[in-house]
Amino acid sequence: MPICVIVICNVQINKQDIITRKIDKSKDIPLIKEISVKCFPDEDAFEIVNALFDIEHFYVAEFVKEKKVVGYIAFGIYSIRTSHIMILAVHPDYQQNGIGSILLSMVTDIAEKLPITKIRLEVRTTNIPAIKFYEKYNFDIITKLESYYDDASNAYLMTRDTRKETKEKD
Numbered sequence: 001m002p003i004c005v006i007v008i009c010n011v012q013i014n015k016q017d018i019i020t021r022k023i024d025k026s027k028d029i030p031l032i033k034e035i036s037v038k039c040f041p042d043e044d045a046f047e048i049v050n051a052l053f054d055i056e057h058f059y060v061a062e063f064v065k066e067k068k069v070v071g072y073i074a075f076g077i078y079s080i081r082t083s084h085i086m087i088l089a090v091h092p093d094y095q096q097n098g099i100g101s102i103l104l105s106m107v108t109d110i111a112e113k114l115p116i117t118k119i120r121l122e123v124r125t126t127n128i129p130a131i132k133f134y135e136k137y138n139f140d141i142i143t144k145l146e147s148y149y150d151d152a153s154n155a156y157l158m159t160r161d162t163r164k165e166t167k168e169k170d
């Protein structure tokens, strides 16, 4: 009789077990590097993240029970009205637990306090999970950016009007 073995790799976690905080460069870099390599295997993502460590808005999500960084977000505020998400990633073992949503809310929370009316980002046109994620939070595809990445692949420019409701789409 065939035996069916199901291996579940992903960790189930409660949102209360996640805290967000500013990056602490003295201890967070190895895990950020690990997440980057796993999430963006086709790019030199750590190189990209490395260039962002000193920006004002670089936050990590920490799984408190394991004292482990499991995700991060970096974004900038470039004009009085626009914020730009440069990178957002959640460790693959911890995805689909609401951590990306918690990190994204850091941008929206700050946007609400400032006169920011638009949040923008670029995402690979092939990155369907991320596109679905952003669409859930009212980001719209505005245009396709041909050969946007170093490997000549395309991106979508997505933006969110922060004056829209922050509630999830039905």
Ligand SMILES: CC(C)(COP(=O)(O)OP(=O)(O)OC[C@H]1O[C@@H](n2cnc3c(N)ncnc32)[C@H](O)[C@@H]1OP(=O)(O)O)[C@@H](O)C(=O)NCCC(=O)NCCS
Residues within 6 Å of the ligand: 039, 040, 086, 087, 088, 089, 090, 091, 094, 095, 096, 097, 098, 099, 100, 101, 102, 122, 123, 127, 128, 129, 130, 132, 133, 134, 136
């Ligand atoms: C995109 C990403 C940050 C989402 O993080 P996450 O913690 O898994 O997201 P959440 O658990 O908060 O998901 C919220 C919603 O996003 C959507 N979503 C998330 N992952 C999805 C997937 N794999 N497929 C389809 N929809 C998905 C769902 O609508 C989900 O809501 P639900 O749980 O009610 O179904 C994560 O998939 C990731 O790190 N990907 C690799 C890096 C990347 O592509 N970053 C974005 C480009 S900069």
